[in-house]
Amino acid sequence: MSLKNEEQNDLSPKDSVKGNDQYRAPSGIHLEHEEESRNDFRQFESSDLFRHRRIYLEPQEKSDNNFKKFVIKKLEKSCQCNSTKAKNIIFGFLPVLQWLPKYDLKKNILGDVMSGLIVGILLVPQSIAYSLLAGQEPIYGLYTSFFASLIYFILGTSRHISVGIFGVLCLMIGEVVDRELYIAGYDTVHASSNESSLVNQMSDKTCDRNCYAIIVGSTVTFVAGVYQVAMGFFQVGFVSVYLSDALLSGFVTGASFTILTSQVKYLLGLSFPRSGGVGSLITTWIHVFRNIQKTNICDLITSLLCLLVLLPTKELNERFKSKLKAPIPVELFVVVAATLASHFGKLNENYGTSIAGYIPTGFMPPRAPDWNLIPRVAVDAIAIAIIGFAITVSLSEMFAKKHGYTVKANQEMYAIGFCNIIPSFFHCFTTSAALAKTLVKESTGCQTQVSGVVTALVLLLVLLVIAPLFFSLQKSVLGVITIINLRGALRKFKDLPQMWRISRMDTVIWFVTMLSSALISTEIGLLTGVCFSMFCVILRTQKPRTSLLGLVEDSEVFESMSAYKNLQTKSGIKIFRFVAPLYYVNKEYFKSALYKKTLNPVLVKAAQRKAAKKKIKRETVTFSGIQDEVSVQLSHDPLEFHTIVIDCSAIQFLDTAGIHTLKEVRRDYEAIGIQVLLAQCNPSVRDSLARGEYCKKDEENLLFYSVYEAMTFAEDSQNQKERYVPNGPSFSSD
Template sequence: MGLLQIGFVSVYLSDSLLSGFATGASLTILTSQLKYILGLKIPRPQGWFTLFKTWYGLLTNIGKTNICDLITSLLCLAVLIPAKELNDRFKAKLKAPIPFELFVVIIATLASHFGRFNAEYGSGVAGAIPTGFLPPQMPSWSLIPSVAVDAFSIAIVGFAITVSLSEMFAKKHGYKVDANQEMYAIGFCNILPSFFRCFTTSAALTKTLVKESTGCQTQISGLVTALVLLLVLLVIAPLFFSLQKCVLAVIIVVNLRGALRKFLDVPRMWRVNRVDASVWLITMGTSALVNTELGLLVGVLASAFFVLGRTQRAQILELGRADTREHYEDASSYRGLQVHPKVAVFRYAAPIYYANQSLFKKCLYKRIGLDPVKEKARRVKFNKSKHQEENGGKSNMKPEENRPEAVTLMLDQESSRKLHSLVIDCSGVLFLDTAGVNALKEVLKDYGEVGIKVVLVQCNPSVLDSLERGGYFSTATVTCRFSLSIFSKHPVLLGVTYGKNNGISLKTHISKTSQLLYLASFI
């Protein structure tokens, strides 16, 4: 994945998605640690809905709570929570945070050892920890066909979790993360350990939160962690035989408080942006209630769905002109704007592509008040009946020649509006695909058949190129189209001429009088 430079997929992990995923995973981790805090010996549930399965196991076995583990957990909580708040409050004045977790581990280990908590009270302890390394050996290549699909899934999830955590803390501490570099790191970290039968390497939410909350900021922390683990594996592992599991669980729970505080921000997130808040809630709920890995996938799909939905909800806005200057804006949002009686100006602030091209045409026809397809059919029917009535009067006029100079649109019962030109502001159209070009060609053709000229303005070079390659200008009834800058105080008229070789030439006319003459002659 690193060699193929697939790191670009990390851009689809939005801030709300990462925050929701971290919070949902934190709930799952918190629930999994409760059995150690209560001293319950229940099997770890597998599969989906582990949160419900875990709570069911806790509630059905609550009567078997180990009092020694519970008291130890409460004492550790009473020490660590104020200590962590103290570190957070004075972290600007402290050169290094005070390692209260280390003090708690040492004191709890000594108390458990000399108090014989395991033998006297049945408290759960770490027990015997094997020391040393297993001898290296070659992987079993015969297992590859059986584990290839699962290995691919693990790689994808491991990358997503690693990048999501990296992005989350990078934003918090003000630095950038190279997703491709993370892929290289994960890949190299899995090559050598694979010969020693190690677990797959990736970022771990719990350990990352613990290290971040204790003030670790550089790779030196990783080196120190590796050296300590090396000492544990080779020398001092037996010293932790009497360490209670509930102490480790309390340390994890205390360091999850930052992620759990995100619930307090939900009302503010909802007021700021309901779409982002919805992505957060969906990702968090799926990660916590269903499955952690599935929550990440659902979050990405939900984000894509909402982005797609925004393009589907884009509306056609009719623009009006201010009295004192050539400035066009949404007529329904501002007062005092004038609408031209014979020229309708509309804006569509979304790309036109296969998913919304039919919606674009439908919304445009509705806003104008005239469906050209229905109008053309009505005219054909009217002219046909009229032709039949005049057939005895030796009339040689063809039905399609009987076309009015302007089309009357009934906006309400008291007013009418005659249009002969339609201007579409394409400044908000970022791109066009084949379906989008075909939609504009249909609009041009349909309105042209009912006597309304269509003009596209404010097209960016990408849109112009798509229109040219899509054959839009070859279907136009005229050989010249104009692009009017309708947003500047002194508009500039650009003549866009398309010759037989489809070459494009732009001509800028500085004179305002010339601009108006050109536009008037065209309309």
């Protein structure tokens, strides 16, 4: 017994604590010394044996965040008036004044004229077709495309995007128009597009159905434009970041199913009320199958012939676009051929096909929106405004990045807003950028928005001269053109396998948004997609990835031990990484993950208290007939590590709950003799910790600028602590 004690007393202080394989010292003997030396970091740093060098950074002086001074400064800056500032404001609001005087005629004119002509030719049939989707007369679609091209030429900052009619927005406008027509008492079943005698019996004003439809459409457009200009004025373009690519793609695809469904009745020559609201897609298909026996054979044959011509030709255009100087305007050829066949074959008189009807020439007198309608359509205009500016801004930024120039997001919102406000006084409906026509502009040599002026001139020619010639054009042809132009959105299904491999969460967002937009309604689908996307963001931060880190050999780099092999670990030190902001949503997960990967200090402390409550046992040991009484105090085994370093590099911010959690974790671990160090905190996190009083004045050394620095500090501080530990336990014998 005494011989064994002598061997134990010969152990060095370092071995008595660190050499667990040789001896495990009862912690009850030296706990008091650990408590006294735990926070004495400055003493360690002043020691000659303290080998690592600390990094000290001098923070920048913080600017005065006084709100009153900030407002006064902004007002003073805004209210200053001089010629330079006035010029900058005018040039900023009218970008055309900046780039048009510098226009290189020889370099750009050929490409701009070519692309403008091609887009203008394509826009003629599409404008007429999408008018049906918006519940409007064909002439109003031509008006819309004409004014949008001119206004964006003046206000836009993108050189390539084509602003005009967009199918999804036309669908949303059409749903509002149908609802208001029903409320106003118009017969939506038997009303044809070329009627002009229906009188609103529920209003004091005499206005036929088509007149009231464009009043509703222009009023919604006006309100949506006001929203977009307000977004630009208050610089809330950041709203578009909440509409992710997956969300927008799913929304457009879901809305495309609704658009396709709405055009089926034109392809079959059926007449039934347009379904709107929740479940409109399902309701429309129910109407189709209920009336399938009334199919107009002439319209059906025309639709099939147009599909057989348009579909393969469109595919050939895309497949050989690199070899073609310009895409074949097959839609225009089909429209001309179908119009001639319908006119000379008298298909409307002989077979009862539905036709476009009379399209007037020239422009109608301007008319203000109906101010009494604004309260009823204000909510509908919100979704239309958001979708319009989100698509416009995203497309303008995408093509600007591709061609090496910059666009101003807020100016783009001004531009698209005024593309809706001003035309709403001229019998137009909502517009935005359109991807398909933008790609055509780019591929045909577009250099600037001068191409938009050329497009407007083509549309002006149609409006002044050619429009009445489309009188006999069948609506089934327009329906086919609308459906053919949905191919791009429906092709998104081909991208799903790759999207699933890259991000399963984005794929789920896509499906949820697509299904809700198609099966419920476009507005609810958009809202559902945004809410679900935000929920996914919260879900990702609620249970983020956590890991213990190891040191890469011959470096100061730390990586996850669960992801890489052959990483080195330091005895007595655990390094924990939390890959998310630490806030009220995930504070409990942070604690549970940390406790699981290290140890639970609450349970350890409870075990220590339980052991301390037990009385000292006396054991009688007999050696060679001599009875000795030895007092032995029961205690727990020493802990495997003495320091936890929390890598905060991936913690973007802390809230009050996060700071309290860090305090609680530190307090719990220090109660059992384990120090907690924080490393790589960004300035925002450091400010939050300072405001939350995480560190006292003599504890600034708990924060480190690198994990390696924290690890070195932990090693040196532990070596210093061991100098205060007694040489080992002494066993006394009476």
